[in-house]
Amino acid sequence: MKIDNALYEQLARIGRAIASGPRLALLDLLRQGPRTVEALAQQAGLTLANASQHLKVLRQARLVEADKRGVFVTYRVADASVDSFYAALRGLAETRLAEVQQIARAFVEKRGSFEAVDRQRLLERVRAGEVMLLDVRPAQEYRAAHIEGAVSVPLSELEEHLASVPKARDVVAYCRGPYCVLAPQAVTLLRARGYRAFALGDGVAEWRAHGLPVAAGDTP
Numbered sequence: 001m002k003i004d005n006a007l008y009e010q011l012a013r014i015g016r017a018i019a020s021g022p023r024l025a026l027l028d029l030l031r032q033g034p035r036t037v038e039a040l041a042q043q044a045g046l047t048l049a050n051a052s053q054h055l056k057v058l059r060q061a062r063l064v065e066a067d068k069r070g071v072f073v074t075y076r077v078a079d080a081s082v083d084s085f086y087a088a089l090r091g092l093a094e095t096r097l098a099e100v101q102q103i104a105r106a107f108v109e110k111r112g113s114f115e116a117v118d119r120q121r122l123l124e125r126v127r128a129g130e131v132m133l134l135d136v137r138p139a140q141e142y143r144a145a146h147i148e149g150a151v152s153v154p155l156s157e158l159e160e161h162l163a164s165v166p167k168a169r170d171v172v173a174y175c176r177g178p179y180c181v182l183a184p185q186a187v188t189l190l191r192a193r194g195y196r197a198f199a200l201g202d203g204v205a206e207w208r209a210h211g212l213p214v215a216a217g218d219t220p
Helices: 005-018 021-031 037-044 048-060 080-096 098-111 119-127 139-144 159-164 182-192 204-209
Strands: 064-069 072-077 131-135 170-174 197-199
Touching (some): 080 098, 080 204
Parallel strands (some): 170 197
16 A cells, blocks of 8 residues: 655655754744744844744744734744654754764753752742742743743843842752753852852753743743
8 A cells, every 4th residue: 555645745844844953943942932023033143034934934834823913923832742842853863963962061061060950849949938949031031931930030130139139048040941051150150159059951841841830921
């Protein structure tokens, strides 16, 4: 029995859509929360026109969706299966590609190893007021989506807001996941100022993937 090639052609649409570094970067950013085209272009280091074109390809493959409000268009991943697909793709690359393994080792050398964290226990301690959880990404990323209970203190503003970070509590900082250096840099600064601080390897996408609560909006 001959296999219908139409199925494989449709599967190839997904392959073609992600066969681009910039498009994967945009998809990874959208895993953390919805963003406007302008924000995506800035954070991915693309021109507005280039970002729009890449997003069009992702949308045609049904990987992302868009909402228009006034003159602004906001994109988001289509659903949780897209989030899981990206995580599986990255995991496969980390397992099979020596080049990715080298990049991962370089990140560890640059940022240091992340401490092992029991996610559920961390959430309980944050809720009990025993730990201050800092989101050190830019504020607009925090507003789009953040780990429940986290406080927004962008890395660029951390030093000027140290007075609001109590030394009596442990401090855990997070950013965009295991390939982001913002949280380790925040921890280096905090420890130099006498804080007991740790970096969380998870970003919002990893936290959500483990079924843990994610919120949106401004700092409580």
